[in-house]
């Protein structure tokens with residue numbers, strides 16, 4: 001998945017057409033957008049909450065907000081840019097809300113309690129990949145919150161560093177540093193696990 | 205230019221993320237061309253980022269669309285109740301500007317005896333969101349004003 005600049009802006013964006021129809025009151029167009037984007041958004045939200053049920057709740061909230069904001073939609077940027085800005089805000093706010101109400105604080109607990117994918121026995125070839133994923137995921141789960149969020153926003157949320165900074169309330173330079181520290185932690189975790197990334201193509 | 209420390213490694217990650225301004229980018233690239241240690245470091249960070257990108261994404265369960273459809277229906281019903289209450293109120297909400305008016309509208313919507321106490325809490329949280337989502341809330345207010353106009357047509 002690559003972000004911001006691609007040539008899509010020059011082509012007609014079918015999502016933008018659907019959203020304009022939704023703006024004009026076409027609920028089927030709105031439902032079509034939900035069906036198309038909700039599954040991937042669940043994956044995105046789950047990066048914040050590490051809990052599928054919570055992620056699904058949050059994605060519903062995101063689309064309610066999209067619906068409420070439909071009157072202000074203008075196809076200036078790609079539809080997904082607009083969608084993910086709303087999505088990231090809702091995720092961050094919900095995360096803050098859960099942090100401030102410990103009885104709802106599923107995210108941290110579930111990250112800790114999540115089954116360890118690296119310990120699941122299986123076929124050797126598949127295990128190598130899954131082991132690697134386990135190493136990376138566990139590393140992300142243990143990152144300081146701001147590092148983790150900077151990484152999630154920039155890698156999975158299609159946000160440029162400056163946008164991620166606005167969302168997190170920090171400077172672009174701070175985002176650069178946070179993303180670096182997160183990537184560096186994963187690099188170190190991989191090195192400690194003796195893992196190499198399939199297809200990385202480095203001389204070994 | 206130093207190259208062993210974190211400041212330069214930060215530049216490497218930004219380079220991989222295509223997040224460097226042109227000048228910084230050519231500076232970093234020029235250094236990389238003459239420094240094998242930094243090239244190796246770059247590859248290590250590239251592998252880390254690829255491994256992160258390659259993490260599997262959680263897929264939704266089978267009930268998501270139906271759950272949303274139900275919530276969407278409730279949302280529309282509640283929106284209408286809110287408008288009716290808003291109409292029944294004396295005027296001051298209109299006199300407030302911008303975000304304050306949006307906030308007032310949210311407050312009006314709160315007592316709309318939603319299906320659960322959880323909803324009330326959720327709306328209470330919306331108050332906190334107003335600063336972040338000020339624009340969205342204002343749009344919501346405008347929509348509701350439109351809805352009020354169209355109510356007259358229905359009558």
Ligand SMILES: [Zn+2]
Nearest residue numbers: 207239241242
């Ligand atoms: Zn160097």
